[in-house]
Amino acid sequence: MKGRNAAKRIALLSVLCAGALCVFVVENLFSPFPVPGAKLGLGNVFAILALIWLGVPEGMILVIIKSVLGCLITGNPGAVIYSLSAGLVSVSFSAAMIYAKREIFTLTAISVGAAVINNIVQNAVFCLVAGTVSAFYLMPYLLVTGVIGGLTVGVTSTLIIKKTPSSAFFSDASEHKGG
Amino acid sequence: MNDRISRVKNGKFFIKRDILLYAVILIAVIAAVTVLILAQDKGELEKIEIYYDKILIYVYDNSLKNGIITEAGKKYVTEKSEGNELRVVVTVPEGYNVIVFDGEGAKVTEADCSVRADCVNFSGKITKSGDAIFCVPHSLSVVGVGTEGEEVLL
Missing domain, CATH: 1.20.5 (Single alpha-helices involved in coiled-coils or other helix-helix interfaces)
Structure with a gap:
């Protein structure tokens, strides 16, 4: 039974990783914001789903796969360092909030916070790597786009979790208890 | 659950x-x-500098309206005058960017960095000191520098 659950979890994680990668690649084709580097970050919907449905390690694995493979697929290996560092910091924030003993913030607010942190870290890492402070002029724009992206991701994730019956993934009683 | x-x-x-x-x-x-x-330093534009991977490869003097390819930039930079404009092509191992200097400032007009090409489509034009355009995939920075000194920390 344990093996079957492990297989189910790996299968679900694979599906979420595939979804996150597809969205990451498609988002690279256009931008809803006229700000360099700004994206809605819809791939993070899958990271939040992995954190909630599966666990912290799975959420981290998804972010690593999304950042590394996503940047390689889009032909931009140089961006791995920005995407990965920002992704890991923001998913750690989300995990700490989601796994808190009692509800501190709603998932929507957590997502907004994570998106803003993601953009701050990405901008800071870029300034460090490029050796210039000039890119800090983008910070106010990135904070605002982070709020818009975070709201979109948060509301979408909440709706998906609300509408998806838990039995769709975890029909086994032992899994329900586990968390 | x-x-x-x-x-x-x-x-x-x-x-x-x-x-x-x-x-x-x-x-x-x-x-x-x-x-x-x-x-933010938004003073008069003195020079426009192009960096590849933190190395200065090109300096455009905005008052003299001409540019100098640095020693390090010789293998990456070619320039060509077209009317009132100076067209500088930077070809690095990652790809190329075309930067056009029109006397008022500089703009990246072409690049093969990504489909979105943020440096071309979303980065505007350098017209004041402190303005900057970045091409992350090509590790390229185009920075406006004023009389106060440069902004780049190298």
Whole structure:
């Protein structure tokens, strides 16, 4: 039974990783914001789903796969360092909030916070790597786009979790208890 | 059903405590805008410098309206005058960027860095000192420098 659950979890994680990668690649084709580097970050919907449905390690694995493979697929290996560092910091924030003993913030607010942190870290890492402070002029724009992206991701994730019956993934009683 | 899922399923999109987080973000936005307004050097444009991987490869003198390819930049940079404009092509191992200097400033007009090409489509034009255009995939920076000195920390 344990093996079957492990297989189910790996299968679900694979599906979420595939979804996150597809969205990451498609988002690279256009931008809803006229700000360099700004994206809605819809791939993070899958990271939040992995954190909630599966666990912290799975959420981290998804972010690593999304950042590394996503940047390689889009032909931009140089961006791995920005995407990965920002992704890991923001998913750690989300995990700490989601796994808190009692509800501190709603998932929507957590997502907004994570998106803003993601953009701050990405901008800071870029300034460090490029050796210039000039890119800090983008910070106010990135904070605002982070709020818009975070709201979109948060509301979408909440709706998906609300509408998806838990039995769709975890029909086994032992899994329900586990968390 | 585990705690996390039931918390979201039975929860709302907004609770009063969220205001705290949104307030912190609002303060951060206000602080960033204030710093941007106060600290940004938006003086007269003296020079425009192009860096590849933190190495200065090209300097355009905005008052003399001509540019100099640095020693390090010789293998990456070619320039060509077209009417009133100077067209500089930077070809690095990662790809190429075309930067056009028109006497008032500089703009990246072409690049093969990505489909979105943020450096071309979303980065505007350098017309003041402190303005900058970055091409992350090509590790390229185009920075406006004023009389106060350069902005790049090298």
